[in-house]
Amino acid sequence: MLSYLLRKLLLSIPVLFGVTVIVFAIAHAMPGDAVLAMITAEAPSSEALIAMRRGELGLDQPLYIQYLNWIGQILHGNLGRSFVNGRSVGEIIGERLPMTLELMGVALLVAFIIGTTLGVISALRQYRLTDYSLTLGGFVGVSIPDFFMGLLLVYVFALELRWLPSSGISTAGDNFSLLDNLRHLILPAAALALFRAAIFMRYARAGMLDVLNQDYMRTAKAKGLRPSTITLRHGLRNALIPLVTVFGLALPTLFGGSVVIETIFQWPGIGLMFIDAVVNRDSPVIMDYVLITAIIVMLANLATDLAYSVLDPRVNYD
């Protein structure tokens, strides 16, 4: 097991290196740069001023030098400084990442619990009204994109019903309280969760149906166990194994989704930070964002692999 982990971590080094090359190339292929992005019609700048700002930011150096500088900094644990406000990127991400993780974590957990439960129920009631209704609901769920779901939720629950706030992480002017924060969390988390709950439900239903046809389920029934014991102890644990893969695959898409949802709900996480950075051509922030997400996704995949070996005793990494 340890050697498996070690090997996986070693293998991730070249992958991460490739990520840095690609993200650097993309960040610098964008039209314009941070200096041009600051210039507006109201504050025109002379050519000399632009050249001076570029010199200050190191944008006048050849690309490979810029790349090596960036990589050198990262290897020293220094994520660089934002071109826009000069703050350390590490500090900015340190502030904002917890917000995003809160949003994503809650959304994923809720989606998984709801999706799996409904999927199992759907499988147990196969071809009955419950199954058909849930399948229809799931179909609607996967058909509505995150951003539209977000807007729909804002319209219904914030604008019409006025039950929940539509943006931010806490009520402006009030002292921060967890309860207030959670009230703000509900809508963006729901927007992210519903689509994924529908996907989990589809896979949980298929997985459970597969398990229900297995010989060991018949054995469990032949022992005279309670239906609930058969379903939960013998069925669910086996049905969860394929769901781990779906769970692992949901993570990267969740980062993408959170960029959109954070923008709609003005949730001050790294997604919103990324959008601001793109608008401002703040390339250090853009590159560090992508690198950090890549690392998180990799770690999550590793955790997925480990989850397999916990759920399925036949899986043995060595």
Place this chain on the structure above:
Amino acid sequence: MTGLDVLAGRKPTAAPGQGPVLDVQGLSVEFGPKGRSVYAVNDVSFQLAEGESLAIVGESGSGKSVTVQTLMGLIRKPPGRVTAGRALYRGHDLLAVPDSELRHIRGRDIAMIFQDPMSSLNPVLTVGLQLTEALCEHQGLSQAQAERQALDMLDLVGIANAPQRMRAFPHQFSGGQLQRIGIAMALVCKPSILIADEPTTALDVTIQAQIVELVARLQKQLGMAIIWISHDLSLVAGFVDRVAVMYAGSIVECAPVDELFSATTHPYTIGLLNSIPSLTAANTRLVPIKGAPPNVTLAPTFCAFAPRCGYAEARCREAKPPLETVGGGHTTACWRWRQMEHLPRPQAAAPGMTRAAAPKQEPLLVVSDLKVHFPIRRGVLRRQVGAVHAVDGVSFEVLRGETLALVGESGCGKSTTGRAVLGLERPSAGSILFEGRDYAGATGEQLKQRQRAMQMVFQNPFGSLNPRMTVGRIIGEGLRAQKIGTRATRDARVSELLALVGLREALRNRYPFELSGGQRQRVGIARALAANPKFIIADEPISALDVSIQAQIVNLLDDLKARLGLTYLFIGHDLSMIRYLSDRVAVMYLGRIVEIGTTVAVFGSPLHPYTRALLSAIPVPDPKAGGTRRRIVLGGAVPDPSKPPPGCHFHPRCPMASDICTKVEPQVRDFGSPVSGQHLVACHHAGEATL
């Protein structure tokens, strides 16, 4: 506490013959929507006395499993429907009580063991948990109490080191051990009835012998009644009291075991007995039951066997014969049973027009010291730390025109050898000469040449045919790939092949799922024959088929060999079938050939103790043979091929093993004579009389 203490706490049970513990009356089960029903079980009645053992024998689709699963409430409803009948267990109608009540009888009073021990245990739960959960459920024991009882039960079924093994998961056991655990799991609540649904079908023949012995012993110790479901009449002949033969959902004959074999009245039972290969009869042809399995979508208003029956008359096709009493607990469902005694028994069809010419003394295939090792890699750098010695130094020749059978239990390397010969597996060492040429590393035209000359028939006719291709395309695909002939000639060739393997031209545009198992295997054979090969490797081509169909396929292979001048390498585990179609036999154990010689020599005077054990483990279709026949039941299982035992690989299981066997690898010696031909044996003690 030992295993026997388990028995002390038993409630006293009645002796056999004291009245039925189970009384099934007129049970009918259908599947699917009304109007498009599958008639799975039709009006089945039987009684089971306390402590009695009853075998229900039938081929796939005969309704034997559905019958017992209905009693246990294990069939899914829908699509299943019980349309008639009662099943009284000590006076309670199992079919009438709600599932919530039936649950308390299931597992406690009536327990069940299943066919495939690998899939019928939950892979993610420990064996200990699976053993104890029924006890906790039915007897309200604490986990600790339940564990003590489970340990005793594991002792009783012969699982060594039980306390440690309780914490292991199913994949850490061999198939035979798992079936023992399955039995322990069923018996842990000491049921009055044990239902065994083909519990040995997925196991090797030496392991089958162990399990049968175990169940027979436990039945005596625990005094329970047994219903043993099987497709194999000869297997159950040795240890049950009564046999019920099922066909197309109905019991066609039911009799005490001696009577069933000695005074058979139903044509289907006669057919079944005829299609069982014998280990002693003169080497004649098998007598298969003609035709295909029954169509169970027709309402049971006539004798379902009539289409395949040599004695059928008009009334057989018009009305279903009732189950009539022959006498002495013997019942039969045939309109003509009174005449059966005087009617001629079916004879083996004459072999194909030509007898196979005697093999020439010229080898077509020469395999020398073949080794196939699969590396085991571990660690961060994936260094090779060992190897699975699947094939470990195998040498043999196949002469032009002969059939060499490669036999052995699962894991002995017989299939890997076949795959290596075909070029599907890269040998680690040794050489394979086909027609004097070594095709190792052959590419392009050379490789095509070999592919044309050598073809394979696969084991599982359900998995080896592409479900999205028609029969015609499957058969013709090889010709297309090899660019042989034009479209028209290929079409003609497919028709020719269909006729050759005995399939109707109309089947050409069908898909595999529309065919029966036997028809599918015929398609597999036609596919292999398409490009006119000289050499056919048949990897267990009949083991997935029903007994009556197996005989058909064996006869077909035999005819084709004679007509087309083929040479076969036949891989199998069923020694009795192999006797009918091979000229020579090679017995493999753990990657090596332990004995090779002519079929007559190996079956007539086996010299290796493993061969003898294999032969003695084959069930004989004769209830009386059980007592007189000496059976050698091998202990243990085939060892891990990555850590083969030193010296002779077989010594840990060998009844003759001595000191030398544990240290020195036995040399191959020839015990043949000019009459019997070469007879090579790798055993230190070969030729010594005692065993």
